[in-house]
Amino acid sequence: MSAFETIIGLEVHVQLNTKTKIFCSCATSFGDEPNKNVCPVCMGLPGALPVLNQEVVKKAISFGTAINAQINQNSIFARKNYFYPDLPKAYQISQFEIPIVGRGNIEIEVNDKKKIIGVTRAHMEEDAGKNIHENDFSKVDLNRACTPLLEIVSEPDMRSSDEAIAYLKKLHSIVRFLGISDANMQEGSFRCDANVSIRPKGEDKFYTRVEIKNLNSFKFIQKAIEYEVERQRDAWESGKYDSEVVQETRLFDTIKGVTRSMRGKEEAADYRYFPDPDLLPVFIDESLMQEGRNIPEMPDEKRERYVKTLGIKESDAGVLTGDLDMALYFEGMIEEGASAKGAVTWLTTELLGRLKGENTLQNCGISYQVLATLVRRIDEGKISGKSAKDILDVLVEQKGGDVDSLIDSMGLAQVNDDGVILEIIDSVLASNQDKVEEYKSGKDKLFGFFVGQVMKNSKGANPARVNELLKQKLG
Structure with a gap:
């Protein structure tokens, strides 16, 4: 591995903890009966028009402020076209050319060394629904569809799985301290896609990157990255890099600890982005900007x-x-x-x-x-x-x-009465005159013996006072 350098960039999806969804008034609560919190807007029915939730904008501003990022006062929503059974409209409303949060940075620390990881952008978008696979059939729960997301895209600045985990943990703590998300990884409100590639040390060129999709555990994220790095290294060393390492999306098998091919990785052009005609450009006025920038201690x-x-x-x-x-x-x-x-x-x-x-x-x-x-x-x-x-x-x-x-x-109260402690000290010293003489002649180690005897006889005297009073008596 010493001959190669690992290149890691992370895309983190954070569900924002608004009471309602990003473009409609349906509740965002987790664990409700399937398809309970849906309406024509989040189901993508014809004629239903989205309306932007202002709280989403405010929480995005707060995040941008926390990472010292550029906040774009003007941004636009776009349609990202792709077809999945859990995406009712067959497109996702997201941001492409002009996101709400521009370049920022997050400082991490690994092995007592600090490093700045660049954040390329953070943009608002809606979440998809959820597929539930049972036996020979699948179900679709659309409760999660249209839940507000903040997608946070890092620069490819991480060079090890340790750095990636340090970045994710720091990011996790930032959104929690801001109060913009519960960031519950088990419930999917903080999940990550990892882009991983390798290159010979000393080179600046980027080689083929592989995306590992939908990771929601620090432990599994680290294992997935480490496996993928080893897979790519082995392919390079065996001369099979060009045939085995292709730009694709892979899933991590948590049981076997391996990544598996899921589908070819799309490029931006494949999504056919264009401005969403149903949503006006976002303009953040000064009062909302100030509200969003008023963040707690990080x-x-x-x-x-x-x-x-x-x-x-x-x-x-x-x-x-x-x-x-x-x-x-x-x-x-x-x-x-x-x-x-x-x-x-x-x-x-x-x-x-x-x-x-x-x-x-x-x-x-x-x-x-x-x-x-x-x-x-x-x-x-x-x-x-x-x-x-x-x-x-x-x-x-x-x-x-x-x-x-x-x-x-439990009878654990300490004796703090000096009079009581002195009585016990006098009794111990009187019973051990020979050791008192030895102590005074220079055997300082006997002091511990006297302390032990006093503590034993007192059954709970304050050790600090015992030491002080003994020193005075033996002084």
């Missing part, structure tokens, strides 16, 4: 703020800002009074480390208020870190609970 901004104002390590800040739910959970803990350092440790290491299988941050039953209380009790010295872990085990097992009640019922 992942990179949050990451920088966490490092500068909260004193968090950059690697930890990267983990926290990689997912919207994680960032919101963390910020909720801070608002509840948890220390930043404690919140990071008990969220990213302790809690997430205990969530296995289908348990996630969203369904584990432990709210940020509960975990913040646990961290505060540690910071206050009411419980030890070891006791907190025991409490968290119970919280995870029973999917929530009250921290203070568990401290009492």
